[in-house]
Structure formats: C-alpha cells, structure tokens
Amino acid sequence: MSLPRIAIDAMGGDEGVRVMVSGAALARHRHENFRFLLVGDQDRIKRALDDHPGLASASEILHCEDVVGGDEKPTQALRRAKTTSMGLAINAVKAGDAGAAVSAGNTGALMAMSKLALRTMPGIDRPALAALLPTLEEHDVIMLDLGANTECDARNLVQFAIMGAAYSRIVEGSGAPRVRLLNIGTEEIKGTDQVQEAAVMLRAARGLAMAFDGFVEADQINRGNVDVVVSDGFSGNIALKAIEGSARFVTDLLKNAFRSSLRSKFGFLVSRPATELLRHHLDPNNHNGAVFLGLNGVVVKSHGSANEKGVANAVAVAARLVEAKLTERIASDLAELGEANLRQAAKAAHKDAT
Template identity: 75%
Template structure:
C-alpha cells in the first residue's frame, strides 16, 4: 500500500539538509511504500540525494531558499510562512499535496504556522503537542501537552485526553488506553480545581470514550509502564519532559564516569556492556522521536532539532503510521461519541466551563 506522500522540511534541525535527507532515506529503505515531498534549497537537496538513489526515485523537490531559524519568533515566522521551507511543507498538507509534514525546526514557529494554516478540528479548542516516552512496560507512554499551550482550562484537558487516547490506540493497539491526569498526588482532593473538574468529566465519560480512567498520576510514575496516556497543560508537560530527558542524560553520564574511574571499573564495564548498551538504546531520544501536533485539520510532526538520521527516520515512521491509522478521523469519532453538548454540560456542571 502506498501512503500519501510526506512533506519533509529539509532545512530544519541542527544539521539541516544532510541529516533530514539521510533520515528520510533510512525510512524509505525500511518502508518502500513511503513517498516524499522534500522542501528546501533544491541544489543542496539534490546534492544530498546523490547518495540516496532509492529516496530520489520516491521524492519530488519543492524549492525554497528561505529558512526559519531557531531564533525567529512565531510572529516573524508567520509573516514568511509562504516562502520558508517549514511554511511551504505545512501548506502542502493544507492543499492536499502531502498527507502530513515533518520538521525539526523551531517548535514555536511550527505550531504557529500549523495552527494558522490548518486550523483546529471541529470540537477542539486548541491543538496539543504529544510525544512518546519510554517506560519500564511493554509500550511507550503518550504524553500531552508538551508545550503548545502553557495555560489550559478544564475543557482543554478533556480534549487532550480524547486526542491522546486516539493516538495511544494507534501506537499501543490498546482498545481502552489507561489515561491519567498529571498531578502533585493521586488522591482525589489533590491539585487545582481545573484538574479535579477534568477528572470528574473524564470519569463520567470513560465508558463512552472507551478509556480506562482512574484519576491522577505523579511525575515519578510517568515512565513506570502502568499508564498509556498522561494529560497535562503545556507548561507542566514541558517541564516534566525536560526533567525526564535530563535525568536520562544524567544517568548515562554518571555511568560513563563511574566505568572510567579505575581499572576495576573498566573491567566491570566490559562485563556489563550488553546491559549498558540496552540501557543506552532504551534512553536514546532518537528511538522515541516524533511529537505530533494533534487537533489540527492535518498532520504535522515535530522531530528533535538534534535528532540524528535514526531519529528523523523514526519521526517519519510515526508520521506514516498516524496517516495510515487515520488518527484525525479517530479523534473526530471519539468527540462525537460524547457529543459537544454533553461535554459542555459536564464541563459547566464541574465548574470549569471555558
């Protein structure tokens, strides 16, 4: 089965064209059905494609010599949306020339352009940034929002839960994902009124939404493997994500320092190397790369700016799977199951109307 082609912002990320093309080529080698619209500086893309004839045969180039930098403000990016590689990739989704877009560029700019160009889905007030985090369990955990919305109300959190559950069904194959709200404790009395109101709504709608909802989880439980979807506002979610990533780097650096401290430690490293390599693989963000903007009338996926070719390939694979599994249509269907009027009634009854 050939999927709709994926628009790749070839100029995004810390290393730009080289890594983005290598990542797309790796994804293409893994999945022959992938096809691409490569957006960016055509001479640079053509040069990079010389090493990847298989990708060249499955791609079209859309030239753009304008690039959004990491320092550009979202307002500046919006003014150049029609001329930059990022903006043109997103507009290809809007026009139907591509089924989804992938960029490793400026997150704020990507969200601003995506929201303006694609607009939010009916029944969704704000899009959310959702990513996969590794766990001790069999499946990764979907966490959202991770920075798109620093201020959220009860209604937003409920919508995030609906979107996160739809995403989780795609990546975990669970029919009833285990959904929890991120809080400072698991007791019902803990947290803000907004969180408690959202919990009330989700608990009453759990059967209609086909989710397993049991209240709250704490930040130190996110990666335990007993939750499939963690819902929070973008401010708390971004802090939690960076804390998890920082802890992973800390553990890795500490192990390297410990194993190089003495001859005995170096021998110990050789003995335990299979285990440490497994740990390194599990914690490597490239192996969990690809954060999706959910709630838009079109799919946009954000790759880590520092991702290597493996990371970019994984972001492309996430994108393709979301296209293949019709995640946007799933979200629409789930919203319809609880009904806009029902959601508004529950929201007002809980005291958290927008």
C-alpha cells in the same frame, strides 16, 4: 499500496539537509511504499540525494531557500509562512499535495504555522503537542501537552485526553488506553481547580474509548502503569525536560563511574550488554517524533538534534498516523462524546466543586 507522500522540511534541524535527507532515505529503506516531497534548497538536496538513489526515485523537490531560524519568534516566522521551507511543507498538507509534514525546525514557529494553515478540528479548542516516552514495560507512554499551551482549563484537558487516547489506540493498539491527569498527588483532593474539574468531567463523561484512572505523579510517568498522561503545556514541558535531564544524568554518571579506575573499566566490559541495552532504551532518537494533535492534518516535530535514525522514526510516526486516519479517529471520538455529554459532565464538575 502507496501512502500519500510526506512533506519534509529539509532545511530544519541542527544539521539541516544532510540529516533530514539521510533520515528520509532510511525511512524509505525500511518502508518501500513511502514517498516524499523534499522542501528546501534544490541544489543542496540534489547533492544529498546522490548518496541515496532509492530515495531520489521516490521524491520530488520543492525549491525554497528561505529558512525559519531556530531563535526566530513565531510571529516573525508567520509573516514568511509562504516563503520558508517549513511553511511550504505545511501548506503542502493543506493543499492535499502531502498527507503529513515533518520538520525539525523551530517548535513555536511550526506550531503557529500549522495552526494558521490547517486550523483546529471542530470540537477542539486548542491543539496539543504529544510525544512517546519510554517505560519499564514493553509499551511506551504518550504525554501531552508538552508546551503548546502554557495555560489550560478543564475543557482543554478533557479534549487532550480524548486526542491522547486516540493516538494511543493507533500506536499501542489498546482498545481502552489508561488515561491519567498529571498532578502533585494521586488523592482526589489534590491539584488545581482545573485539574480537579477535568477529573470530574472525565469520570462523568460517557462513550469515551479510554479508561480514565485518576491522577499520576511525575515520578510514575515511566513506570508503565499508564498509557496516556495529560497535563497543561507548562507542567508537561517541565516534566519532559526533567525526564530527559535525568536520563542524561544517569548515562553520564555511568560513564564517569566506568572511567574512574582500571577495575571499573573491567566492570564495564563485563556489563556492556546491559549498559548497551540501557543506552538504547534512553536514546531519544528511538522515540523521536512529537505530534501536533487537534489539527486538520498531521504535522510531526522531529527533535532538532536528531540523527538520521531519529528523523526516520519521526517520518514513520507521520506515515502511521496518516495511514491510521488519526484526525478521523479523533473526530469520531468527539462525536461519540457529544457536546451535550460534555456540558453535562461540566455541570457535574461544578456541582462537585460546590
């Protein structure tokens, strides 16, 4: 059975058409049921498709020459939502012409356009940006929000937890994902009022398909003992950049060490299988594809510097979420929780605070 086709913003990202089309072709090679709507300059897309006849037969081109700039403000980009490749890819989801949209373009513009076109799901106040991060265990950890909302109240954090748990059940297959709030300590007295209140609400809520497990500190995110890490977008983005920077620091440090002497170069040859495994584990392309959760549709953000393997992974994420009916799962979880239950949990949080 063919999946609903995926709209690709072919003009986004550092290298644009070449990498986006090559990534879609690789995704199609891995999954023959994938179909695509390639949005962008048709001449450039057709030239790129010459190298990928298998993709060409499974794709339609929507011509568009206007592109959202990498440093363009979201408010400026919104004015051209109906003329840019990014905006048209998102609108294809809204119109039902595609099941999901993938873009490697400007994150702020993608968020603004997605929210305007698709709107926020009933029961969700704000959408959140979620991504998969590697851990020491076999499973990945989902972290949200990673920058869509710099300030969040307790209700927002509870909703993020619900959405993150639904996402985790799809990609990791866990019946009750272990969910924790990012905090400066694991003790119950630590953290801001918003984090404290969210913790009380999650403990008091009933009917949630998750195992809320208190707080987690940033140095434990990748240890493998948590499935979903929830935070406001400001803290989450800083934590993510610190993790990415640390990974690059370790790999660069190893490169410098192995180049320092003839003995070190010999040591590199001996340890190459282990270093290759480390490089593969830390390669961001293997975990590419952040998702805007809480919208009435699936939109996936590919890293701007992703190679074709990274783009293919982002496409696979989009297809999997469409196939698993992510938005329906989140809606079902919200209905199970219920507004009355959420209000009761909020009252418990305020009572606990006083």
